Amino acid sequence: MAKKKELDINTEAKIKNAAKNVFHKKGFAATRTRDIAEAAGINLALLNYYFRSKEKLFHIIIQETMQDFMKSFHGIFNDEKTTLDEKLELVASHYIDLLVEQPDIPIFILSEIRNNPEELKEKFQSRHLFFESVFAKQFQKEVEQGKIVNLSMSQFMMNLMGLLVFPFVASPLIKATSELDDTAYQEQMLQRKKLFPIWMKRIMYTKEGN
Amino acid sequence: MAKKKELDINTEAKIKNAAKNVFHKKGFAATRTRDIAEAAGINLALLNYYFRSKEKLFHIIIQETMQDFMKSFHGIFNDEKTTLDEKLELVASHYIDLLVEQPDIPIFILSEIRNNPEELKEKFQSRHLFFESVFAKQFQKEVEQGKIVNLSMSQFMMNLMGLLVFPFVASPLIKATSELDDTAYQEQMLQRKKLFPIWMKRIMYTKEGN
DNA sequence: GTCTATAACGTGATAGAC
DNA sequence: GTCTATCACGTTATAGAC
Numbered sequence: 241m242a243k244k245k246e247l248d249i250n251t252e253a254k255i256k257n258a259a260k261n262v263f264h265k266k267g268f269a270a271t272r273t274r275d276i277a278e279a280a281g282i283n284l285a286l287l288n289y290y291f292r293s294k295e296k297l298f299h300i301i302i303q304e305t306m307q308d309f310m311k312s313f314h315g316i317f318n319d320e321k322t323t324l325d326e327k328l329e330l331v332a333s334h335y336i337d338l339l340v341e342q343p344d345i346p347i348f349i350l351s352e353i354r355n356n357p358e359e360l361k362e363k364f365q366s367r368h369l370f371f372e373s374v375f376a377k378q379f380q381k382e383v384e385q386g387k388i389v390n391l392s393m394s395q396f397m398m399n400l401m402g403l404l405v406f407p408f409v410a411s412p413l414i415k416a417t418s419e420l421d422d423t424a425y426q427e428q429m430l431q432r433k434k435l436f437p438i439w440m441k442r443i444m445y446t447k448e449g450n
Numbered sequence: 451m452a453k454k455k456e457l458d459i460n461t462e463a464k465i466k467n468a469a470k471n472v473f474h475k476k477g478f479a480a481t482r483t484r485d486i487a488e489a490a491g492i493n494l495a496l497l498n499y500y501f502r503s504k505e506k507l508f509h510i511i512i513q514e515t516m517q518d519f520m521k522s523f524h525g526i527f528n529d530e531k532t533t534l535d536e537k538l539e540l541v542a543s544h545y546i547d548l549l550v551e552q553p554d555i556p557i558f559i560l561s562e563i564r565n566n567p568e569e570l571k572e573k574f575q576s577r578h579l580f581f582e583s584v585f586a587k588q589f590q591k592e593v594e595q596g597k598i599v600n601l602s603m604s605q606f607m608m609n610l611m612g613l614l615v616f617p618f619v620a621s622p623l624i625k626a627t628s629e630l631d632d633t634a635y636q637e638q639m640l641q642r643k644k645l646f647p648i649w650m651k652r653i654m655y656t657k658e659g660n
Numbered sequence: 661g662t663c664t665a666t667a668a669c670g671t672g673a674t675a676g677a678c
Numbered sequence: 679g680t681c682t683a684t685c686a687c688g689t690t691a692t693a694g695a696c
Contacts, residue, residue, distance in 0.1 A: 251679080251680090266479075266565060267477075267479065267561065267564075267565070268480075269476075269477065269480035270478075270479035270565055272671065273671075273672060273673085274671075274672090282680080282681095283680065283681055283682085284672085284673085285673085285674075285675095285680075285681065285682085286679080286680065286681085287672095287673095288673055288674075289679075289680080290679095292673095293672080293673075294671095294672065294673090344564075347560060347561060347564055350557060350561075350619055350620060350623070351477065351560075351561040351564075353622050353623060354475075354477075354557055354561075354622060355476065355477070355480055361622060361623070361626040364626060364627070367626070367627050367628075367629060369627075370627060371627075371628075390645060390648055390649075391645075391649075394624075394628045394630075394638065395638065395641070395642070395645065397627075397628075398617045398620075398624060398638075399613055399649065401616060401620065402612035402613050402615075402616030402617065403609055403612050403613065405612075405616065406608065406611060406612030406615065406616045406619075407608045407612065409619060410560060410608075410611065412563050412564060412571055413560070413563060413571070414604075414608060415571075416571040416572075416574060416577070417574070417577050417579075417580060417581075417607075418577075418581075418604045418607075419577060420604075428604065428605065431605070432605070435600060435601075435605065438600055438658065439600075439601075439653045442652045442656040443649045443652050443653060446652040446656045448648065461661080461662090482688085482689065482690085483689075483690065483691085484688095484689075484690090492662080492663095493662065493663055493664085494691090495663065495664085495691085495692080496661080496662065496663085497691095498690080498691055498692075499661075499662080500661095502691095503690080503691075504689095504690065504691090661696105662695105662696085663695085663696075664693105664694090664695085664696100665692100665693085665694090665695100666691100666692085666693080666694105667690105667691085667692075668690085668691080668692090669688105669689085669690080670687105670688090670689080670690095671686100671687085671688085671689100672685105672686090672687085672688100673685085673686085673687100674683105674684085674685075674686095675682105675683085675684080675685090676681100676683090676684105677680105677681085677682085677683100678680085678681075678682100
């Protein structure tokens with residue numbers, strides 16, 4: 241039988257899990273190791289026993305967070321069997337579900353990169369991930385065919401990420417300005433799963449002067 | 451004659467200016483008052499003499515930053531004489547110029563709001579700013595006329611902010627993944643001044659099944 | 661108003677008993 | 679492995695001379 245779901249058994253995992261939650265919510269500078277220990281239900285000394293230092297623990301967390309976040313892009317963007325449009329639908333569906341579950345991830349990654357650009361950027365080696373993907377080839381082909389106009393690949397990627405991720409980065413603001421409670425906000429996000437591909441296609445395929 | 455440009459005269463202003471730069475770049479938790487004092491070229495004690503505490507100084511800075519950032523929206527969105535399309539062009543032109551000059555503002559505001567949602571959200575009372583503006587009325591009218599489809603006002607505002615602001619929030623990442631140096635990145639941003647309105651119109655006015 | 665010196669406190673990390 | 683107690687240090691804030 242497979243290993244039982246380890247909720248309380250492994251204290252190392254308990255600490256890591258607590259660290260993930262607290263770091264994601266408050267960022268490196270604002271979290272105290274005591275917060276993590278408390279959230280894990282263990283003593284402060286144990287944290288250093290298992291992970292040596294706050295920094296070491298943090299590196300593990302941000303490393304895994306970035307990796308987990310990016311890995312789905314790779315799978316979706318490099319599938320030879322799906323069209324460009326289908327990839328957009330898959331990306332929206334997958335990432336909006338993910339971000340509804342863990343909305344703190346983008347602002348966590350972005351603000352930590354701001355605080356440590358040189359070190360963290362390289363972990364995020366997404367250059368080839370985006371620009372040398374099957375997706376990029378399909379995109380380029382449609383540009384050459386004149387189907388896509390007024391939109392380079394890099395501008396397109398900014399638009400994609402902006403439409404996909406920004407509503408989560410700005411969620412506290414959106415909730416406030418739109419007077420949405422948590423469930424109403426979440427409904428809006430889920431709605432975007434079907435609307436995002438529509439908007440992206442409009443951006444790609446519409447030509448001015450119709 | 452108007453008051454001379456005060457670069458060195460007023461030390462209070464010197465401190466405030468240094469605080470703005472440092473806070474914008476590193477956020478509240480990661481900045482030390484010593485950093486600010488050093489950047490201002492003054493002694494640490496003077497900071498407390500003028501502003502009592504790090505927190506008080508911070509509140510002044512974030513307050514003014516938010517206000518400065520939002521105030522142009524009000525002017526542009528409530529002009530009865532411009533059309534919806536013209537407002538989009540004005541917003542893009544104004545804000546992209548602003549953000550090229552001060553790219554740290556959005557990530558600063560967003561990450562500080564994350565760390566203190568209840569307190570800071572209310573300062574950002576942009577509800578009526580967006581949803582009770584002339585812009586909102588013009589938008590609503592086009593929805594009723596069937597010109598705008600598959601796009602509510604709140605979803606539209608998320609898209610607008612996402613396309614406008616996200617490339618600056620994610621600038622370190624974009625520079626890394628697109629292998630752009632600073633000037634190339636800036637050119638891309640300036641290009642968006644004319645592309646943004648095009649894309650927004652595509653999102654608003656295209657109907658599926660053309 | 662501006663400085664130096666220092667107090668007061670919070671936080672990361674460790675020693676050492678169990 | 680896990681805990682309590684404590685150290686070592688950095689940072690905010692203030693006292694007091696000038």
